[in-house]
Amino acid sequence: GxxxxxxxxxxxxxxxxxxxxxxxxxxxxxxxxxxxxPLPDFDGNRVVLGTWVVENEAAGLGIRESSGLITDGYARFLPHVIL
Incomplete structure (x- = not known):
């Protein structure tokens, strides 16, 4: 598709x-x-990882999890800081 x-x-x-x-x-x-x-399905959840880079250094990671094929504004979000 x-x-x-x-x-x-x-x-x-x-x-x-x-x-x-x-x-x-x-x-x-x-x-x-x-x-x-399609993202892999883990017990009905699909996960997307997003990263932030500041001045060529890893600065953060965002994990968004959704039950649908499309990651939307209702996805659960968990931010991480990389030190």
Whole structure:
């Protein structure tokens, strides 16, 4: 399958998931189209890691966990500081 992501989207807003072989439908906003790469499922939870780098040094790690295919604004978030 594939996904359509609005270029100015935030926290999963406007992301749509499509079955393989379906054609993109016109949208009002410019989008990025990507092959679907589902996150692994751990007992019904999907985890995304995000990192922050400041002046070429690791500074932080954010862990976002969601039960759906799209990590959205309702995902649980746990920040970590790297010293």
């Amino acid at each position: 594939w996904v359509a992501k609005p270029l100015l989207g935030r926290e999963g807003a406007g992301v749509t998931v499509h079955r393989p072989g379906t054609a993109p439908t016109p949208r009002d906003e410019p989008c990025c189209y990507q092959q679907l790469a």
